[in-house]
Amino acid sequence: MTESEVKADLRLCLQDARDALLWKLEGLPEYGVRRPMTPTGTNLLGLVKHLTGAEAAYFGETFGRPVEAPPLWIVGAAEPNADLWATADETREQIVGDYRRVCAHADVTIESLPLDAVGEVPWGPRHVVSLRRLLVHMVAETQRHVGHADIVRELVDGATGQRPGNDNMAPGDAAWWAEHRS
Template identity: 45%
Template sequence: MTDLKTHLHTYLKAQRAALLLKLDGLSERDARLPRTPTGTNLLGLVKHAAACELGYFGETFGRPSDLVLPWEIEGVDPDDNEDMFATETESMADVLAWSQACFDHADATIEALPLDAPGTVAWWPPERNRVTLGQIIIHMALDEARHAGHADILREQLDGRVGLRSEGNNLPEWDEERWAEYVGRLTRIADRHG
C-alpha cells in the first residue's frame, strides 16, 4: 500500500502534468496570448503554479532556493502580476526550465520532510499561518487543480483540444456533429429555464 505522503505527492504531480499538457504543441504566441479580460494565459498559469510551489515548499519550510520569484526581480513591482505571464525577455523555454526547477525544489522538500513537518506561511494571517507539509501538499494540489481547469477551458477554446491526459481520453468520442447536437440540447434546456 502506498503511504499517504506518496499518494498526496502523486496527486500534486498529476496536476502539474495536466497544466503542462495544455502547452503541448502550442506556438509561443498561442501559449502567451491572454484569453480572458483579466489576461489569463496558458504559459502564465504554469509560471504561476511554479512560483507558488517555490514559495510554499521553499520559504514556508525554511528551504530557500537560488531560484528567484518573479516579484523579487530587481525593478519589478510586486503588483505587476509577473508570475502570471512570460515577460518580454523570457521565452517559453525559459519559463518551462525555471518552472521545472521550481517543481524539482518542491519535490525535494516533499521527499525530505515528513507530512507533519511544521512550517510558517509568511504571507498568510498570523492566526492561520502555522502549517504542516501535509496541509501544503493538499493546498497546492487543489490550487493547481483549479488552474488546470482554467487551462482545460482555455485550450479547448483555442483549438478544441480536450482531455486530462491526452486528447479526448476522458470524454465521449463524439464527432463534431454530435457535439453540436449536445451543445444545442444544453442551450435549449438553459433557454427553457431563462
C-alpha cells in the same frame, strides 16, 4: 496507511497535475501559449509561471529552503498579476525550465520532511502550517489551474483531454457538440 504511503499518494496527485499542466502547452505555437483567452487575461504560460512561484513559496520559503522563482503578486512581492503572464523577454523554455527546477526543489522538501513538519507562511490567514496541509493545498491549487488550462487550451485550438491519449470527453463530432451546446 503509513506516513510514507500518504505522502506517496499526495505526491502522485501533485505530479499528475503538474504533468497535465505542462501537457496543455504541447504542440502550440508561441502565440498560443501566451494568448490571453479570458477577460482577465488567463493564458497557459502565465498559469505555469504562477504555479512556479506558488511551489517555491510553499515548499521553499515556508520551510526555510528558498529557491529563485517568479514572485507572487498576491503576497505583495510583484506588480498586480505579474506572475500570471510572460513578459516579452521570458521564453517558454525558461518558464517551463523554471517550473521543473522549482518542482524538483519542492520534491526534495516533501521527501526530506515528515508530513507533520511545520513551516511558516508569512502571508495569508494561516501562518503556521504543516507540510501535509501545504501538500493538500498545492494539489488543489495546481488542479484548479489545470482546469483553467483545460478551458484556455480548448479556446486556443479546440484540444481537450485529461492526459495524452485520453480526451476524457463524450463521443461526438462538431455537429453533435453544437447541438448539445444549443
